[in-house]
Amino acid sequence: MLALIYFIILSVLVVGSALCVLLSKHPLYGALSLVVTMLSLAGIYGLLGSPFVGVVQVMVYAGAVMMLLCFVIMVLNGARDNHTPRFDRVSLFIIPALIVLAVLIAIVLLNARFGFNAGTLRGSVALTSEALFDTSKASAGYFLIFEALGLLLLSAMATAVVLAKKKLGSPENSDSGEGR
C-alpha cells in the first residue's frame, strides 16, 4: 500500500515534468524539467527493486547527459531571440496520430495477462554486477558487450570532438568552449 502511494507520487512527478518539457518555451527550462523527470524515474527504479539501474540513471542520465545538454544550450545561446512558434500546423496532425497510437498500444497492454513474479530476483548491486562481470564459461557474455560499449563511448567522444572542433586556420575565433 505504501509502495503504491510512493509510486503515485513519483509518477505524477514524472508525467508533470515531462509535460513541462513538452510545453516549456526556453530550452533551458525544458532541460531542467527533464532532469526532474530522470530523477523521479530513478526513484521508480529503486521502488521496483532495481537500485543499480536507478543509480546508473542518476549518474549517467541526470548527471552526464543532462550536464552536456545544459552546457551546449548555454554555449550556443541560440534560443534567446528566436521567434519560432512552439507548435505549428503540422503539430495538429501529429498529436492526434500519437494519441491513436497510444490508445492502440494501451488496448494491447490491457488485454495481456501478466503480473509481478514473486520468484523474481531483486536487482541488487551484488547480483547485477555478478551477472554483468561473470567471465566464466557458463556466463551469458555480458562483459563482452560491456567492453564493446566502452569502445562505442570512446569513438562517440572522438567523433564529437572532431565534429565540434573549429577548422584550423579559420578566420574568426570569437566563441570558444566547444571542446569537451
Place this chain on the structure above:
Amino acid sequence: MQAIYIQILALILLTIGLATALSRRNMFFVLMGIELSLNAVNLSLVGFAKTLPAAASIAGQIIPLFTIGVAAAEACVGLAVVILLFRNQETVDTDNYSNMKG
C-alpha cells in the same frame, strides 16, 4: 501495485516524448524528446523484467544499462551535430534546415 501500472506510465512517457520530438520546432527539444522516449523504453524493460522468473529477470535489468550507455553516446554525437549546424546556419530552428530541399 500491479505490473500494468508501470507499462501504462511508460506508454504515457513514450507518447509525450514522441510528441516533443515530432511537434516542437527547436532542435534542442527534438533531442530532449528522443531522450524522454528512450527513458520510457528503459522503464518498460525494467517493468517487464519483474514479471519474469528468477534467472531471466536479471538479464532484463542488465539490458537497460546498455541502453543508457548507447543513449549517452547518441546524445554526445547529436549535440556535436547541433553545434555544427548552429555554426553553419546560425539557427536552431529545424524549419530552416531546408538547404537540400529540391
